[in-house]
Amino acid sequence: MQLDLTTFILEVLNFLVLVWLLKRFLYKPVLSVLDARQQRIQGEMRKAAVLQEDAARLKQQYEARLADWNTEREIAKQSLEQELARERDTGMKAIQQSLADEEAKNRVRAASAIATREAELVRNATSGAYRNAAAMLRRMASPAMTLAILNILLDDLASLSEKRQEELHKAAHPENVTTMEVVAAHALEESAQRKLGDAVAKVCGKPLQATFKTDTSLIAGLRISLGESVLHANLADELGYFRSQDKNV
Amino acid sequence: MNGNEAAMAWHLGSLVISETVLTTWGIMLLVTLLAWLMTRRLGDNPSRKQTIAEMIVVAMESAVADVIPAERVRSIMPFVASLWIFVLVANLSGLIPGLHAPTGDLSTTAALAVLVFLSTHWYGIRAKGWRKYFRHYTEPSIILTPFHIISELTRTLALAIRLFGNMMSLEMAALLVLLIAGFLVPVPLLMLHVIEAMVQAYIFGILALIYIAGAMEPNEDEVASSKV
Missing domain, CATH: 3.30.2320 (hypothetical protein PF0899 fold)
Known part of the structure; x- marks a missing residue:
């Protein structure tokens, strides 16, 4: 166990040179690659974050638009239902009116038929009565x-x-x-x-x-x-x- | 070093290059080559090599980030991670026949410990500034300043001695068992060497990290003002 000054100094220099060499050939290239990769990953992450924000914004827009569409659809549906109700009411009224008219016509027709029939019966009865009266009066004449x-x-x-x-x-x-x-x-x-x-x-x-x-x-x-x-x-x-x-x- | 090891040293003019330094160069070359091979074709679709490299770097950065404020991680991580890598490979290099782990040499561990000692002050001063950094030596009382200094020195010494002692003793134990028992008997001991190498590398790096983090901690008055 002895300390050699020359070896000591040379070892100091050797190690310093080794540090420089490793820094030059190992640490710096590898760390540069790692940094570049890290930056690329961070860039991709930023892009992904931007894309995510865009996607969220678009999703929000689409949801808002969808909500608007739903509202418009509901309004249109209600309008259509109201129009259909109006049409149905109008149609029902027309049908009811038509039925009432038809009923009135039928009533009039029936009354007319009844009246005709009654008149015919009356005429027949009157004619018969006159015939009978005439026959009776002929016998009495x-x-x-x-x-x-x-x-x-x-x-x-x-x-x-x-x-x-x-x-x-x-x-x-x-x-x-x-x-x-x-x-x-x-x-x-x-x-x-x-x-x-x-x-x-x-x-x-x-x-x-x-x-x-x-x-x-x-x-x-x-x-x-x-x-x-x-x-x-x-x-x-x-x-x-x-x-x-x-x-x- | 003993006499045989000294004989294995190279002489570059008047400069004596020890085996430890040569092994360290080899380790540096190997580690750099592996790093270059793993990171030469990095892309968006990581290969298996890239995945391993990323896993190693991320694990070490995460360990540093658990202790150090986030804004300082990138500046401190290369030093601490290099400690982990170098100490681990250096520890494991002792398993190769004919090689001695550089961390089994006190010169290496002392060099690393001194670097940790200096880096602690370097990062502390950079994080807090001169005044605030050195003021923490006077807290809670100026009487304790010598104890702070002694603590700094002893922990640095402990850092160097702990790693050196563990690695040297393991190699020596394996050598002794090999000499006494025979060729394959030290194998279990070498398995223990692997675990010990990883544990010591982790301990050395994590202690360095804790020392640096301690140097960057806010002073008592800053903590009190932040609470208010």
């Missing part, structure tokens, strides 16, 4: 009934209103009217013919030549044709008149 009707006519002529008398007067007044035709259901006796001629002449204001005919279709009574006027005083014409009045009703 007799010269006495004709004479009774003549007497009623004579009474009526005697108590005829002035307006009616004026009309008969005008009907008999023309020069060419000189006759009158009397159709009776039963043949009239001469006295009856004379009473009738007198009563008519009195009403018309001039004597008329009367021609008497018999027509059993009149059932009972008589019909007097005077110029353009006709005086109905028989059951058949009365029934016909009543029937025509029923039809008008």
Whole structure:
């Protein structure tokens, strides 16, 4: 164990040279590579952070946009639902109106049909009634009934209103009217013919030549044709008149 | 050195180059060559050699960073790492037949210890400045200054003697066993030599690192002001 000064100094120098050599050939290159790698990693991390921030921002934007879209969609949906409700209400009202109109039409149609039917029934009943009445009156008809009707006519002529008398007067007044035709259901006796001629002449204001005919279709009574006027005083014409009045009703 | 070792020294004019120095040069050449081979083609896709080189450098830098403030790591790491590498290779070189470990020579260990001693002051002064650095010799009291100085010297001496004693004793033990027992008997002892070489290299480097870190520690008044 001894300390050699030369070796000591050379070892000091050797180690210092070794430090320089290792620094030159080992530490510096390796640390440079590691630093570059670290910087690259940090750069990548920064880029990643920026990308992450961008991604987060984009995500936020997309979420906001999505929320807006959802809101718009909800609004559009509500609007559409309201429009559909309006359309449905309108359609329902139209359908209800149409149904009401149709119902009213059907009601009117039914009422009309019922009325028609009733009228037809009434007409049939009236016609039957008149037929029955006519048949019954034909069986009851007799010269006495004709004479009774003549007497009623004579009474009526005697108590005829002035307006009616004026009309008969005008009907008999023309020069060419000189006759009158009397159709009776039963043949009239001469006295009856004379009473009738007198009563008519009195009403018309001039004597008329009367021609008497018999027509059993009149059932009972008589019909007097005077110029353009006709005086109905028989059951058949009365029934016909009543029937025509029923039809008008 | 004994007489045989002295006979193996080279004479370069009046300068005597001992075997220790020659071995050290060989180690320097080997280490530099290996470093150059491992780092000549560094790239983004590291090869196996690059990976090993990175692993070694990162491990040593991490060990330094555990003790030294981060901003000083890059300046101190080459010195401490070179200590680890050189002492380890120098310790292991004793296993090669015909070679003696340079660390088995007190001149080498003393040189390394003196370098550690000087580097401690160098890094301490660079980190804190002259005034603050030398003021810590007066802390906590100026009475303790001689003890600080004695401590510095003795720890440097211990650093040199510890490494020298361990490596020399191992080589000597192996030589004695070889002389007494025979050719293959010292093999287990040589295995112990490997472990001892690594342990001593680590201890030498870590002690140097701790001394440097201690020199860079803030003074008591700086610590008090930083607490306030």
